[in-house]
Amino acid sequence: MITIRAPGKVILYGEHAVVYGEPALAMAINKYLYVTARARDDNKININARDLRLAGISVTISEGGDVVAKTDYGAVISALSYVKRAIELAMEYLDKKVGIDLEIRSEMPVGAGLGTSAAVAVATILAYAKELGYDIDKRELSRLAWQVEKDVQGSASPTDTTMATFGGIMYIKPEGNNTVMEPVKPGANVPLIIGYVPRISTTKDLVAMVRRKYEIMRNIIEPIIKSIGLITKKGREALEMGDLELMGTLMNINHGLLDALGVSTRQLNDMVYAARHAGALGSKLTGAGGGGCMIALSDRIEVEKAIELTGGSVLRAGLDTNGATIVSND
Numbered sequence: 001m002i003t004i005r006a007p008g009k010v011i012l013y014g015e016h017a018v019v020y021g022e023p024a025l026a027m028a029i030n031k032y033l034y035v036t037a038r039a040r041d042d043n044k045i046n047i048n049a050r051d052l053r054l055a056g057i058s059v060t061i062s063e064g065g066d067v068v069a070k071t072d073y074g075a076v077i078s079a080l081s082y083v084k085r086a087i088e089l090a091m092e093y094l095d096k097k098v099g100i101d102l103e104i105r106s107e108m109p110v111g112a113g114l115g116t117s118a119a120v121a122v123a124t125i126l127a128y129a130k131e132l133g134y135d136i137d138k139r140e141l142s143r144l145a146w147q148v149e150k151d152v153q154g155s156a157s158p159t160d161t162t163m164a165t166f167g168g169i170m171y172i173k174p175e176g177n178n179t180v181m182e183p184v185k186p187g188a189n190v191p192l193i194i195g196y197v198p199r200i201s202t203t204k205d206l207v208a209m210v211r212r213k214y215e216i217m218r219n220i221i222e223p224i225i226k227s228i229g230l231i232t233k234k235g236r237e238a239l240e241m242g243d244l245e246l247m248g249t250l251m252n253i254n255h256g257l258l259d260a261l262g263v264s265t266r267q268l269n270d271m272v273y274a275a276r277h278a279g280a281l282g283s284k285l286t287g288a289g290g291g292g293c294m295i296a297l298s299d300r301i302e303v304e305k306a307i308e309l310t311g312g313s314v315l316r317a318g319l320d321t322n323g324a325t326i327v328s329n330d
């Protein structure tokens, strides 16, 4: 039996602009998704994932080797799809198909933009491989997990799966079909408080909404996107210098521009402003927006309380530097 954990992530600067070739800065957080795997003697795959609302689901490997879910699970099907595809790709990659019991647990809210689906894909593939006695290179793991996201979602940037695999802080710059990812060394601890509310829009819809605006009024939207790119570059410098005050100021400007693009919501804005008024050095929505998460650069309890008073839930997070790792192996 083996337990693997993979971290979630937040985007410090650059979401949405990264879709237009501008850089983004993402940080893996010390909140984890855990997958425990135990090989079976038969061809059954049992998935127990209360935190993903997949309690007691059982799937079977068909004669052809596909992982077959026998029931229509309605709302949970999308979360299940990541686990199912991850197992299929791991089986294909290792050319080894055995039944397995999987238990999945999350310290993060699921579907809030913290990268839980990527963490599920990474941890499931690694747990399956390790439980069967195989090693898997991190670059291969990251590539396979990105494939899971692309297969399930139709399209996906490699940001979340890279962060869940490698951890740390990465400067991400799309270049044509390639994505350049440079690890960034922070000059200081980056204390983050994460506030979250339920999401009312999907990443896909929000990206499409920004795209429509871009097409209708490119001369207005393009400078906003370019400014966000400049903020990301400056934000990277501030982080490397350990200048938290400058980082906070840049977060505030970044949030204003995301709001201008139309991806913030009343609840996100309430949390963002409440955090600043309670003494955070800066705050912004993180991820695609439309509800979901915001980050505040602070470790103050007053900031947590202020976010909660607006109706948001709170998660305190620091940096994860390990990426996907083995937690226990009996």
Ligand code: PMV
Pocket: 014, 015, 016, 017, 018, 019, 112, 113, 114, 115, 156, 157, 159, 160, 203, 207, 286, 287, 288, 289
């Ligand atoms: O919803 P999230 O946290 O995965 O963030 C999406 C980030 C976007 O820039 C909006 C989209 C993307 O693919 O980069």
